[in-house]
Structure formats: structure tokens, C-alpha cells
Amino acid sequence: MKKQYYSLYIHIPWCLKKCPYCDFYSVIITDNNLYENIKLKYINNLLLDLDNDLLFLKKKIYIKSIFFGGGTPSLISGKLISYLLNEITKKVYIKKTAEITIETNPSSINKQNIIEYKKSGINRISIGVQSFNDISLKLLGRIHSAKDAINAINTVIDNDLINFNIDLIYGIPGQSLKSAKNDLYQTLSFNPKHISWYQLTIEPNTIFGKYKPKNLPKYNILWKIFKEGNKILQQYGYINYEISSYAKEDIFKCKHNLNYWNFGDYIGIGCSAHGKFTMSNKTIIRTVKNSNITKYMNGYYLFSSNKIKDCDKTFEFFLNKFRILEKFSKKEFTSITGINIHSIHSHIKKSEKLGYIKYDKNDFIITKKGYLFLNNLLEIFI
Ligand SMILES: C[S@@+](CC[C@H](N)C(=O)[O-])C[C@H]1O[C@@H](n2cnc3c(N)ncnc32)[C@H](O)[C@@H]1O
Ligand code: SF4
The missing domain is CATH 3.20.20.70 (Aldolase class I)
Known part of the structure; x- marks a missing residue:
């Protein structure tokens, strides 16, 4: 493996x-x-x-x-x-x-x-x-x-x-x-x-x-x-x-x-640290550690540990991916999130129509306009 x-x-x-x-x-x-x-x-x-x-x-x-x-x-x-x-x-x-x-x-x-x-x-x-x-x-x-x-x-x-x-x-x-x-x-x-x-x-x-x-x-x-x-x-x-x-x-x-920007996995330790783990069935777990230092020092490390919902997964994926100026493939979206690309087809079409992204059969790339209006672009994926 x-x-x-x-x-x-x-x-x-x-x-x-x-x-x-x-x-x-x-x-x-x-x-x-x-x-x-x-x-x-x-x-x-x-x-x-x-x-x-x-x-x-x-x-x-x-x-x-x-x-x-x-x-x-x-x-x-x-x-x-x-x-x-x-x-x-x-x-x-x-x-x-x-x-x-x-x-x-x-x-x-x-x-x-x-x-x-x-x-x-x-x-x-x-x-x-x-x-x-x-x-x-x-x-x-x-x-x-x-x-x-x-x-x-x-x-x-x-x-x-x-x-x-x-x-x-x-x-x-x-x-x-x-x-x-x-x-x-x-x-x-x-x-x-x-x-x-x-x-x-x-x-x-x-x-x-x-x-x-x-x-x-x-x-x-x-x-x-x-x-x-x-x-x-x-x-x-x-x-x-x-x-x-x-x-x-x-x-x-x-x-x-x-x-982080490639939506990879990480362990976060220490007060207020966040972590992200992808399980074998593509469930993604987000961990948040205690931000109360007294509690932390007394062994209460974990504050929360939650599964990320599919709609949030999509948003978080693009929130990170659109920060880097490289193209990425739709295969990557599916292999990382476990979500079928067809389920976000309308979001992609809308972003493309507004000139925020370029999209062909295989790849996405953010445009200059998308970069300038990143918040508007991300709102489409909420
Ligand atoms: C968490 S700080 C740690 C660095 C170190 N403690 C220091 O400040 O010397 C990391 C960086 O985030 C940036 N930063 C933190 N808050 C910011 C803000 N509100 N706007 C822009 N940059 C910020 C600063 O450039 C800082 O160096
Ligand atoms: S408060 Fe601390 S962590 Fe934040 S910028 Fe200032 S020195 Fe860095």
C-alpha cells in the first residue's frame, strides 16, 4: 500500500x-x-x-x-x-x-x-x-x-x-x-x-x-x-x-x-491546533484542540472532533485550492473528497460563466478575475 x-x-x-x-x-x-x-x-x-x-x-x-x-x-x-x-x-x-x-x-x-x-x-x-x-x-x-x-x-x-x-x-x-x-x-x-x-x-x-x-x-x-x-x-x-x-x-x-492548500491531511497538536484526517472510506475528520491552556495542561486536549459534511468538504477543498495558482484536475477533487464531480456541475458552470475559473474536460484553473473576486467565487461553492 x-x-x-x-x-x-x-x-x-x-x-x-x-x-x-x-x-x-x-x-x-x-x-x-x-x-x-x-x-x-x-x-x-x-x-x-x-x-x-x-x-x-x-x-x-x-x-x-x-x-x-x-x-x-x-x-x-x-x-x-x-x-x-x-x-x-x-x-x-x-x-x-x-x-x-x-x-x-x-x-x-x-x-x-x-x-x-x-x-x-x-x-x-x-x-x-x-x-x-x-x-x-x-x-x-x-x-x-x-x-x-x-x-x-x-x-x-x-x-x-x-x-x-x-x-x-x-x-x-x-x-x-x-x-x-x-x-x-x-x-x-x-x-x-x-x-x-x-x-x-x-x-x-x-x-x-x-x-x-x-x-x-x-x-x-x-x-x-x-x-x-x-x-x-x-x-x-x-x-x-x-x-x-x-x-x-x-x-x-x-x-x-x-x-494545507492542497487539502492534504495533518495532525495538529497544542492549544487551539486544528487537524484533518481522511479515513479509508473518504470520511474527513476535523479535530480542534482545547484553547484553554489550563484545561490543556490538565490533559483535556481534544475540544472537538467532527466529520466534515459533503457540502462543507467541497467548500473547504476550493477555499484552499483556489489560493494556489496552479491548475488541478477533477480527478484530484474526487480522489481527495470522495465526491462525484457531477454533483457540483452547476457551481462549476456558474463560476465559468462569470469568468472566475477556466475549466476543460480534465482541469480547473482560477482566472485573474477569480483571484480578484475570490470571495464571490467561493460563495458559489457554499
Ligand atoms: C502567528 S504570527 C507568528 C509570528 C510571530 N509570533 C511574530 O509575530 O513575530 C504569523 C504571521 O501572521 C501574520 N499575521 C497575523 N495576523 C495578521 C493580520 N491580522 N493581518 C495580516 N497578517 C497577519 C504576521 O505577518 C505574522 O508574522
Ligand atoms: S500576538 Fe504573538 S503571534 Fe500574534 S503576531 Fe504578535 S507576536 Fe506574533
Whole structure:
């Protein structure tokens, strides 16, 4: 039987300060040094959480990518990450070429942890820079300065962690086209293998959601930033393979995220983490872990585990697939979801008629118009 590869997401639920735009689950810790014992306890809980998922899956699990996300995973020392990865290796088979990423905040990057991360097996690092402009960083509530970000990137480069990503945000309050382009040019001067260039979204359950920031760039400025920025990134040789993702070469496309966008299966451990398992009869199970850290630390890992209904499966499949700019086959739709393509014939015809997708006998591809009106396109599949 063909081996099925999973991705593994590990959520680290701490930050030193909550950024007003961010709705990822995290708990604020004021003194990082006081938390060593709590972190070890959390990591041991992560291992038990993984055991429960493996018990449910009842088979040998092969892992093709691991992603430490947060929160701020760089608040965890290299030694603890090493311990965790070692223990995980005893439970699952990790592919030799697996991509292992850690998300970091520039304020918690230093030579020692970079060296230790590398030793532990981490081979990709994502740096949350967001901007190189100190005023923008203040407006985003970041705890680091542009200088801290530059030092952090240089520490990663000097220690030969060549596969690094820089996270940038545009559409920051008061941001001009010139300032957004400056952020991109500064980023490009480090020649990162990958850039995630996100438009600031105002999430409902955040400080920005409650008190909408003044001076958000208007639609016409945002459009100019996107158009000109996208052109600059492509001129510098970056492949725009997903709405916000740019890779220097195919091999540097983020394998972990591609697995989500290709609607692949993954195990999610840690507070608030999600997982997706396809069973042999094509039933898809979605797991959600507890986002109450006290309950989680007391062994209540699973918050919910539900079968995805067929109509939701179709929507979720396209929600992910339409993010990547590659064609995909109707066979793939059926083999992944177990749903006959004929049952969505009218949705496809409507999307095609409105110019959102191109569709022939075998393949789908999203058009430029579909990309621009992604929400309208997805509504057709609800
Ligand atoms: C979960 S954060 C983890 C990174 C790390 N904790 C840090 O911020 O330094 C991952 C990335 O999501 C992006 N992000 C989070 N909330 C966002 C929002 N509301 N709009 C746009 N990008 C956002 C940021 O670029 C951030 O670097
Ligand atoms: S953006 Fe990063 S540092 Fe800021 S609150 Fe979210 S996870 Fe924490």
C-alpha cells in the first residue's frame, strides 16, 4: 500500500505582548525565564496529545513537514525543541527530507537559539519582521525595532540557516506606496528564499477589530501597493505561488502550507491546533484542540472532533485550492473528497460563466478575475 504522508502542526501558545491585529491563540508571559518548567510541562502534554491522535489513527504515521507556529515558538529554547523532536521521532516516522519550520519574533532570536534550532533538525525559519519602518512597527504594536529585525535576520544568515522566510505586512495605518515599497526593497536586500507578504486584515476578535485604527490606506492605495509590489517581487525572481507567498525557487515553496492548500491531511497538536484526517472510506475528520491552556495542561486536549459534511468538504477543498495558482484536475477533487464531480456541475458552470475559473474536460484553473473576486467565487461553492 502507498505510504500516506501527513504534516504535523505544533502550536506554541505564548507571546511577550499581544499585537493588536493578531487573532492567533496566545497567552502573554511577562518574564520568559520564569516559564522554563511550564514550557517543559506543556511539551510533555504535546507528546501525550500526539499519542491520542496516533491512537485514533491506528497506523504507522509518516511525516513530511513539521511547523512550529504560534504564538511565538522562538520563546522555546533549542534544547526543549530538540527534546520534543527527539521524542516525536520515537512515535512517528519523519521523512529524511522533511521541512521543519519554526516561527520566530525578532526580539527572541539570538545566536545561541539559532545554533540549537539547527542542531535539533529545524531547517527553515520564519521571521516575523512585518515592517522595517519604526513608526509602522509601533502602530502594529510590535515589541521590536527595525534595527532588531535587521540584527535578527543577520544572525540567521551568519549561522547559515539559508532557508528563511520574512513575514511582511502591508496596508499598515498611514502607510504610503513609497513606504510599502521601501519595506519590500529592504526585505529583498537580504535575499530571503521566501517572502510572505500579507495585507493587514482587521480580525473581529482583536483590539483593531474593536477599535478600528484611523488612517488605514484606502482601496486605491492598497491596490497600487499590491500591483507594484507584486511586480517588484517578480522582477527580483520570486514566484508568486499563493496569494501572499513568494518563493525564490520551486524547492523553497513552503511544503507545510502547500499541504494545507492542497487539502492534504495533518495532525495538529497544542492549544487551539486544528487537524484533518481522511479515513479509508473518504470520511474527513476535523479535530480542534482545547484553547484553554489550563484545561490543556490538565490533559483535556481534544475540544472537538467532527466529520466534515459533503457540502462543507467541497467548500473547504476550493477555499484552499483556489489560493494556489496552479491548475488541478477533477480527478484530484474526487480522489481527495470522495465526491462525484457531477454533483457540483452547476457551481462549476456558474463560476465559468462569470469568468472566475477556466475549466476543460480534465482541469480547473482560477482566472485573474477569480483571484480578484475570490470571495464571490467561493460563495458559489457554499
Ligand atoms: C502567528 S504570527 C507568528 C509570528 C510571530 N509570533 C511574530 O509575530 O513575530 C504569523 C504571521 O501572521 C501574520 N499575521 C497575523 N495576523 C495578521 C493580520 N491580522 N493581518 C495580516 N497578517 C497577519 C504576521 O505577518 C505574522 O508574522
Ligand atoms: S503576531 Fe506574533 S507576536 Fe504578535 S500576538 Fe500574534 S503571534 Fe504573538
